[in-house]
Amino acid sequence: MHKLVTYLLRYGLAVVFGNVFLEQIGAPIPALPTLIVAGALAQRGRMEIVPVLAVALAASLLADTIWFLIGRWQGHRVLRTVCRLSLSPDSCVRGTEDLFERAGMPSLLYAKFLPGYNTIAPPLAGAMNKTVASFLFWDGLGSLLWLSSGLLLGYVFHHAVNEVLRHLEDLGFWAGVIVGVVLALVVLVKWWQRRRIRKILRLARISVGELKSLMDSGNAPTIVDVRNRSSHLHDPRRLPGALRMTIDEIDDRLGELPREREIVLYCA
């Protein structure tokens, strides 16, 4: 166990910084296990909790501020880029915009606990022209809450964490190989699932080319723009002849839609 702990103690702060930064910038490398181990080591007095928390907070704020500035520079377009990583890009954009529209900047307080929203909230705040001071305040508080939770978990469950570390140390060199292979498998499975579901979703969608052909042939479907209000304010374009109604209004306004024609929706 000593070798692994010594390694963690020697490079601990750099590992915590790198891991938190990479996760917050969007890499599929969870920082929670590192925070939990750091919390367990802190409980045994092998690591100082305050420097770990400070370094992790700096990494989180740095990555989030980069996203915030990209959001401010690129506007709502950056959301579509970030959401391309998700399983359903348009519902990802709509869902995050709706959440931000309802909760505003305080949503950054719990954004880190919501997978997906975590990476999208900072550029969204930038795209909505929020002030840097307000962003740093809410994102700082949210990051502090998230990082403290991870460290606290390790602190409370230090016996279990130490047990896992001991087993890994017993395996020596192979522990690194096993951890690497498991991490690679997790990324591979996620990538494969995403690819498969995207393929299914593509079959159920209409492509831009097919829609244009239908419109040119005189069989134009009814087009409905279901973007939310903030999207309309930032981007007033719409497809020719598109009806505008938000998702919440659809049930009340079904009568406006002809049942004999195909309906094409877009929400991003």
Add this chain to the structure above:
Amino acid sequence: MDKGFTRVRPLEGGLDAWSDAGYYTEDETIVAIRRPGAG
């Protein structure tokens, strides 16, 4: 799910994909209307 409609499909790529393909989009002008006597 389709609530009695012939067929309902989302547009792949949304408004950006349509615009990026070089097709025409309309601009929606948002006008603030003030009621007579208000504020």
